[in-house]
Amino acid sequence: MRAWLCRLGSVRALALGVVLLAAAGGCGSEEPAAPVRPRVLVLGIDGMDPARLHELMRAGKLPNFARLARDGAFLPLGTSIPPQSPVAWSDFSTGMDAGGHGIFDFLRHDHRTLAIAESGAEPKKPSRLLGIPIGGGGMVNLRHGRAFWEHLEERGIPATVCRVPANFPPVGRQARTFSGLGTPDMRGTQGWFTYYTDQPPTDADSFSGGAVVEVKVRDHVVRTELTGPPNLFCEDETPVRVPLTVFLDPERTVARIDVGEERVLLVPGEWSAWVRVAFPMAPLYAPLYAETGIVRFFLKSLSPALRLYMSSVNVDPASPAFPISTPPDAIREQSRALGLFHTKGMPVDTKALQWEVLDEGEFLLQALGVLEEEERLLEHELAGWRRRGGFLFFYFATVDQVNHMAWSAGDARHPAHRSEDSPALRGAMPLLYREMDRILGRVRDRLDADTTLIVMSDHGFAPFYRQAHVNTWLAREGFLALFDPGEIEGARLQEDVDWLRTRAYAIGFNGIYLNLEGRETMGRVSARNRESVLAEIERKLLAWRDPVNGKPVVRRVYRPGAVYSGPLVDRAPDLILGYARGYRGSNRTALGEFGRVEIEDNLDRWSGDHMMAAEEVPGILLMNRPVKSPHPRLVDLPVTILELYGIPRPPEMIGASLIRE
Amino acid sequence: MNRILAAVFAAVLAPLGAVGPWLALGVLSLVTAVVMLLVFRLVSNQAGIRRAKARVVGQLLAIRLFKDDPWMTVRGLGGALRENLGYLRHALFPLLVMMVPVGLILVHLDPWFARTPLQPGAVTRVAVVVAPGADRSLPAVELHPSDTGAYRVETPPLRIPSLGEIDWRVRVEGAGSSELRFSVDGKTFAKELVAGTGMPRVNAVRSRGLLGALLYPGEPTLEGAPAIREVVVDYPAREFTVLGLSMPWWLAFFLLTLVLAFLLKKPLRVEA
Ligand SMILES: [Zn+2]
Numbered sequence: 008m009r010a011w012l013c014r015l016g017s018v019r020a021l022a023l024g025v026v027l028l029a030a031a032g033g034c035g036s037e038e039p040a041a042p043v044r045p046r047v048l049v050l051g052i053d054g055m056d057p058a059r060l061h062e063l064m065r066a067g068k069l070p071n072f073a074r075l076a077r078d079g080a081f082l083p084l085g086t087s088i089p090p091q092s093p094v095a096w097s098d099f100s101t102g103m104d105a106g107g108h109g110i111f112d113f114l115r116h117d118h119r120t121l122a123i124a125e126s127g128a129e130p131k132k133p134s135r136l137l138g139i140p141i142g143g144g145g146m147v148n149l150r151h152g153r154a155f156w157e158h159l160e161e162r163g164i165p166a167t168v169c170r171v172p173a174n175f176p177p178v179g180r181q182a183r184t185f186s187g188l189g190t191p192d193m194r195g196t197q198g199w200f201t202y203y204t205d206q207p208p209t210d211a212d213s214f215s216g217g218a219v220v221e222v223k224v225r226d227h228v229v230r231t232e233l234t235g236p237p238n239l240f241c242e243d244e245t246p247v248r249v250p251l252t253v254f255l256d257p258e259r260t261v262a263r264i265d266v267g268e269e270r271v272l273l274v275p276g277e278w279s280a281w282v283r284v285a286f287p288m289a290p291l292y293a294p295l296y297a298e299t300g301i302v303r304f305f306l307k308s309l310s311p312a313l314r315l316y317m318s319s320v321n322v323d324p325a326s327p328a329f330p331i332s333t334p335p336d337a338i339r340e341q342s343r344a345l346g347l348f349h350t351k352g353m354p355v356d357t358k359a360l361q362w363e364v365l366d367e368g369e370f371l372l373q374a375l376g377v378l379e380e381e382e383r384l385l386e387h388e389l390a391g392w393r394r395r396g397g398f399l400f401f402y403f404a405t406v407d408q409v410n411h412m413a414w415s416a417g418d419a420r421h422p423a424h425r426s427e428d429s430p431a432l433r434g435a436m437p438l439l440y441r442e443m444d445r446i447l448g449r450v451r452d453r454l455d456a457d458t459t460l461i462v463m464s465d466h467g468f469a470p471f472y473r474q475a476h477v478n479t480w481l482a483r484e485g486f487l488a489l490f491d492p493g494e495i496e497g498a499r500l501q502e503d504v505d506w507l508r509t510r511a512y513a514i515g516f517n518g519i520y521l522n523l524e525g526r527e528t529m530g531r532v533s534a535r536n537r538e539s540v541l542a543e544i545e546r547k548l549l550a551w552r553d554p555v556n557g558k559p560v561v562r563r564v565y566r567p568g569a570v571y572s573g574p575l576v577d578r579a580p581d582l583i584l585g586y587a588r589g590y591r592g593s594n595r596t597a598l599g600e601f602g603r604v605e606i607e608d609n610l611d612r613w614s615g616d617h618m619m620a621a622e623e624v625p626g627i628l629l630m631n632r633p634v635k636s637p638h639p640r641l642v643d644l645p646v647t648i649l650e651l652y653g654i655p656r657p658p659e660m661i662g663a664s665l666i667r668e
Numbered sequence: 669m670n671r672i673l674a675a676v677f678a679a680v681l682a683p684l685g686a687v688g689p690w691l692a693l694g695v696l697s698l699v700t701a702v703v704m705l706l707v708f709r710l711v712s713n714q715a716g717i718r719r720a721k722a723r724v725v726g727q728l729l730a731i732r733l734f735k736d737d738p739w740m741t742v743r744g745l746g747g748a749l750r751e752n753l754g755y756l757r758h759a760l761f762p763l764l765v766m767m768v769p770v771g772l773i774l775v776h777l778d779p780w781f782a783r784t785p786l787q788p789g790a791v792t793r794v795a796v797v798v799a800p801g802a803d804r805s806l807p808a809v810e811l812h813p814s815d816t817g818a819y820r821v822e823t824p825p826l827r828i829p830s831l832g833e834i835d836w837r838v839r840v841e842g843a844g845s846s847e848l849r850f851s852v853d854g855k856t857f858a859k860e861l862v863a864g865t866g867m868p869r870v871n872a873v874r875s876r877g878l879l880g881a882l883l884y885p886g887e888p889t890l891e892g893a894p895a896i897r898e899v900v901v902d903y904p905a906r907e908f909t910v911l912g913l914s915m916p917w918w919l920a921f922f923l924l925t926l927v928l929a930f931l932l933k934k935p936l937r938v939e940a
Contacts, residue, residue, distance in 0.1 A: 226830055254828045261826045263793070263835055270793045270902060272823050272837035280791070 042396025043165050046458040047651050049400045049644075050450070051099075051171065052443055053092060053188075054407025054617065056467035057083040057627045063440050071448035075462065075629045083625035085640035086466040088570050089517035089583055090617045090624045092188055092407070093127055095465035095641055096172035101152035102645035102660030106571025109151040110173055111579050112515035114597060119528050121501050121599055123514065125197070127173050127189040145329060146176050151575060152659060155645035156182045156398065164652055165397035169388055172352065172402070172465075179333035185341075186331045187402050188352035192319035193236040193286075193300040193328060194246065199319050200356055202364045203231060203253070206312035216358030222253075224313060229253040233266055235286040235320055236298060236328065247286040259310035266302075273306040278376065281347035283323060298328040301347050305369065316364055322350045344387055348380040355408035361612045367429040370412065378405045378439070382446055389450065398648065406439050410468050414615025418470055422608035459651055463644065464626035471616035473553060474593035474609045475560055475586065476602030477513035483605060484547050486511040486540075500599035507531065510540055511581075514599045516592050516618045518580025519544065541566070541581060548584070553606050560606065562587040562620040572661060585620030592618065634665045674885045677776045678869060685867030689781060689906060692867065693917065697924035700773065701932055704766055704925070709938045712762040717939045720755035727751055774918060779886040781917035783870040783903035785862040786840045791822065794848060794859070795900040796834045804829045807895045809852045811836050818846030819861060832897075850899070855892050859899040874899045 061081075064073045075081070087095040087104065089112065097108040105111045115126040128146045150173050159166040160181040168179070170187030177184040191197060200217035211219040222229045233251040237244035252265040264271045264279070271279045281301040287293035300320035307314035322331055324342035331350055332338035338350070354377045360370040385401050392399040413435040415421035416428040447462065454460060479495060481487040488508035489498055498504075500512055506529035509522045521540060524530035532540050544564075551560045563585030567576050570583070584592065591609075595602050617624040628639050636643065642662035649656065650664040684692040727748035734740030786792055796809050806827045813821055819838050826835040838848070843864035850857050862870045871886035875898040880889045890896055908920035932938075 227828070228830055254826065254831070256824070256826045257829070258827075261823045263826055263828070268905075270835075272793060272826060272835060274823050 042394060044396055044457065045651055046392070046396050046455060047398045047461070047648055048392070048450070048454070048458060049398075049461045049463065049648070050447070051096075051400060051402045052406050052462065052464045052627075053172070053402065053404055054410050054466060054468055055440075055443070055464035055627050056410075057081075057625055058467065059436065060440065060627055063437060068437065068441055069444040071444045071451060072462075072629065075447070075451070075460070075631060079460075079629065079631040080634040081627070081629045082634055082637075082639055083467075084463055084628040085638060086617075086621050086624060086626050087641055088565050088621050089585070090466040090619065090621050091516060092465055093173040095626070096174075096188070097150050098641045099463075099465065099644055100154040100156075100171055100174065101150070102155060102642050102657070102662050103152050103573055104571050104642065104661060105579060106567065106576040107152050107573030107659060107661070109149065109575040109578060112518060114515045115149075116514050116599070118520070118526050121514065123598060125189070128175050130195070148174070148176050148178060150174070152573075153657070154178055155648055155660075156184065156400075158649055158654055158657060159398055159652065162652065162654060165395040167388055167392060167395075167398070168400045169384065170352075170402040170404070171400060175352070176330050177333045182333060183337045184333045185338060186352070188404065190322070190331055190350060190352040192321055192351045193298070194234070194320060195237070196319070197353055198351065198356065198358055200359045200364060201234070201317040202359075203229070203251075203315040203317065204313055205229075206314075208363070210362070214358075214362050217362065217364065222313065224255060227255045227257055229255070229313065233284060233302070233317070233320075235284065235300060238288040240288055240290050240296075247288050249284060249286060253313070253315065255309055255313065262306060262309055262313075262315075264304055264315070271304060273304065275306050275308050275310075277306055278372070279304040279306075281321075281349075283325075283347065284320065299323040299326050300328070301350075305365070305373070307365075307369070316359065316369075318356065319351055324348060324350050341384065341387060345383055348384065349377060352404070353408060354380075354404055357408055357412050357613065360412055367416075367432040371409070371431050371435055374405050374409050374435075374439075375442075378403070378442060381405065385446070385450070389453070393453075398652075403443065406443065406464075407468075409435050409439055410615045411613050412615075414468070414470055415612070418614075420472070421470060421614055422472060423610050423612065423614045458631075460631040461644070461647075462627070462629040463641075465641065466617045466626045467624040468615050468617055469588050469619055469624050471591045471609050471614055472589040473555075473560075473591075473606050474602075475590055475596065475606050476593050476604070477519065477584070477596045478599070478601045479603070480551065480605040481511055481513060481519075481544075482601070484544075486544060489601075495601050496603040497595075498601040503601075511544055512599070513592070513596050515580065516597045517584045517586075519582040519584065521581045523581075537581075544582060548582075551605075553590075555606070558589075559587050560590050561585065562623065573659070585622070586618070588619060588623045590619065591616045630665070632666065635667060636663065636665050639665050670881055670885045671888075673772065673776055677780070681777075681780045681867075681869070685780065689867055689908070689917075693781065693908070693921055694924060696777065697921055697928055700770075700921075701925045701928035702936070704770075705929055705932055705936050705938045707766060707769075708762045709936070711765050712939075713758050714939045717755065717758045720751060720758055721939070723751040724748055724755060774921075775883060776885060777921070778918075779869045779871045780867060781906060781921070783872060784906045785864050785866075785868055785870055786903060787865075788840055788843050788863055790863075791837055791839045793900075793902045794836045794838050794861075795902075796850060797897045797900065798832050798834065798895050799897055804832075806832070806834055807852050809834050809850055809896070811838075812849045812851065814841070814846060814849075816842075816846060818842050818844075818863070819848065848899070848901070850896075852893055852895060857890055857893045857896060857899070859901060860887055861901060862903075870903050872901055872903055 063069050087098040091113055093110050093113055094105055097110040098104055101108045110126050112126055114123050116123045128148055130146055156166040156168050166182040168184040170185050172188030175186035175189040177186040198216050202219045203222050205222055205224055207219045207221045220231055222231045231251050232248040235247040238247050254263040261274045267285050269282050271282055273279055281303055283299055283301055285297040285299050287297040289296035301323050302320050303318045305316040322328055324338045327338055355374045359365040381403055413432050415423035416432040482489055488505040489503050490505050510532050511519055511521050513519050521532045522530055524533050548561045548564050553560055561584055565583040565585060567579035571579055593602055643665050646656045646660050646662040647665045727744050731741050731744035798807055811821050819840055821836050822839050823837040840863040846861050847858040848861050859874045860871055862868055869886050873884045874887045874890060875884050876890040907914040908917055910920055
């Protein structure tokens with residue numbers, strides 16, 4: 008464009024200019040001559056469980072899975088240690104274990120301050136000039152190692168990787184990649200609903216993952232605010248707030264939500280489409296610079312109370328405020344074709360169900376809406392992949408997230424099971440498996456004979472009946488001392504622990520750490536004593552019995568040196584807990600807190616889980632060709648994918664090919 | 669007069685729309701630039717402008733020549749400023765003259781460029797704005813279902829007394845132009861609804877009276893049904909992206925016209 012501006016001066020150049028300008032407004036298209044072969048398609052279904060899959064297949068409910076198993080292979084897939092999604096998917100992406108990629112848990116912590124943060128990405132403060140951000144800001148992906156698609160793109164093989172977890176910010180140069188689990192919303196959280204109501208619930212103060220905004224209806228109008236992302240131009244990063252107005256019909260039959268330029272009419276019980284919201288943030292005259300996000304509304308009721316749910320403010324795929332794809336334009340291209348869709352990782356709002364802001368039916372409807380969007384995205388990517396050829400990975404989040412919440416409804420032995428649970432939630436898991444079967448069928452019908460199809464999950468699922476407060480157990484066993492042992496419930500590692508008398512503590516979902524000299528601030532265990540303390544804890548963990556039923560709580564205790572390889576082994580927890588089926592570390596443990604007793608019932612709606620011993624929760628592997636290994640593992644998959652393109656196993660990858668004897 | 673203009677614009681833009689919004693805007697900017705330059709040449713004092721420009725240049729030259737003499741520099745600057753005002757005086761009248769046609773052009777082009785038609789399957793808000801009664805009660809306006817299946821009314825009427833407005837959510841079912849049909853107190857009235865693709869004329873507002881005719885020339889003004897002030901349909905805004913910056917159509921049109929007028933000044937021998 009600049010080139011022609013310099014050359015103008017004659018009427019002839021002018022005509023050219025008009026034509027160029029018109030072309031700039033049109034659309035470009037670039038397509039390779041012939042699709043690259045072989046084609047490889049991997050469908051990743053987070054949390055799909057082999058036992059349940061097998062059961063439903065045998066019952067004849069999943070014809071397409073059954074056909075794939077019959078024509079090819081169906082095996083349990085060895086998962087990561089520990090079986091947490093960010094760890095497992097990092098194993099898949101890099102072909103290394105956590106000792107190589109450095110993602111050991113959902114959470115990481117600072118050994119000196121015990122401050123907790125998400126393990127996948129780290130925000131970097133931008134450098135500022137006169138308060139104006141001039142660069143250097145954004146997020147840093149903390150996963151180490153090279154993803155397998157980086158080997159593909161290096162060889163010129165077209166690769167598309169949609170929403171694989173622990174890939175935020177996404178890595179890749181030529182490869183089209185879209186970030187998934189780990190992608191925050193505009194406020195920087197992993198999920199934050201807003202509940203506008205004139206009759207707030209009594210437990211509103213204890214909400215996590217969302218907030219209640221109490222509103223007043225005056226003259227059939229509610230004037231409130233929508234809280235958006237932090238303002239880049241404020242050094243304290245105050246969130247940008249935009250006005251939100253709700254007009255209620257005097258008869259309370261319908262309402263209109265005004266935000267920015269948008270006017271959305273809803274009747275009670277309706278979901279809105281995605282609504283784009285602009286957040287003006289420029290200094291002096293705010294509209295000069297705005298970031299946009301997208302939200303969905305659900306109008307629960309207008310009478311007797313106004314109850315309006317609003318989703319997390321997702322990044323706008325048409326104009327992302329931070330990179331969620333490579334190349335950065337790929338997400339805009341998706342949006343040009345498909346309009347608006349969720350972009351946040353963990354798109355199903357489990358917190359809203361937990362706090363009963365959404366009821367079971369509403370929650371399920373939201374989850375099915377997410378699945379519908381996932382399917383539309385898959386359809387779009389399949390079309391591009393058929394033209395380009397090469398590699399395509401596509402990720403589904405719904406099965407995992409719904410299983411977490413629906414387990415107790417379908418399991419009468421679960422402490423959180425309630426007879427009044429809706430039949431919809433009870434049937435949610437089989438329903439989602441059937442939905443995945445339908446999608447698999449649609450995909451399979453359109454594959455060439457020479458396409459390799461892999462359907463896999465990162466881990467399976469198990470009940471989460473009883474929660475273990477590991478710090479409480481460590482205190483009882485004498486490894487950890489509190490200043491006031493009588494005040495154990497709700498105590499916190501940072502404030503209430505006598506570190507001079509403490510040898511070990513638990514933080515994260517599966518980790519135990521020694522209070523090590525030279526590492527922790529008041530380290531008490533010397534390098535010389537390290538092994539004997541670890542052996543003592545390990546022995547006692549394996550002897551730990553649930554006082555209620557006498558069952559073992561811990562099935563396996565892993566030593567990082569034995570289960571990890573790679574340069575980052577020394578960042579691992581000192582012991583990794585592999586819980587027995589039915590048991591899991593409590594949320595309090597993960598946050599470095601204490602419970603009243605060592606083990607108690609899990610009465611939460613979050614009632615199914617997989618952060619146990621790896622042996623308890625293998626994932627699934629289905630392939631439309633024979634699998635040569637009797638015990639395939641996640642780390643074998645990237646090696647196999649590279650092998651399909653004739654790329655030898657990179658030395659850092661620890662798996663083996665599944666298609667070679 | 670306005671109706672005739674609307675018909676003229678329709679005759680030009682209906683085929684022009686087929687080439688896409690950017691090319692259509694480019695051609696219209698080109699025509700506007702040429703017409704503006706010719707009008708400017710006609711109504712302005714060309715010799716006066718030339719002289720005024722020469723004087724400004726003379727004063728600037730003086731500043732350069734006596735740049736070691738602060739007094740002369742200040743005098744030169746003052747002179748340049750004075751002559752510049754003289755130049756502006758010559759340019760001002762023609763600019764004022766041109767504001768009228770430019771305003772008319774903007775009003776008439778707006779329905780073609782500002783909005784895109786609704787996609788079949790999309791939902792939109794339809795609003796009837798009424799003159800409120802003394803007690804702020806709203807008349808019982810009814811939006812009738814489409815008898816051609818062009819749209820579906822999805823919500824009951826939403827009455828907003830504080831805005832004097834009644835809203836509905838309408839889902840567009842088919843492509844092309846259709847009529848939303850309303851009634852109030854036994855009288856009927858209608859509003860055009862445009863769906864589909866391409867660049868048809870999309871009128872967002874149907875209004876009444878002289879001002880309504882002036883501002884919204886695309887649709888005839890409302891007759892009868894005196895309680896109804898106007899009918900509004902929300903349409904998606906059409907965005908124009910220039911060097912990565914998206915802007916409303918009129919800004920793109922202004923920029924394009926300005927650039928073209930600047931480039932065409934010499935070939936058309938216009939002093940400006
Ligand atoms: Zn999970």
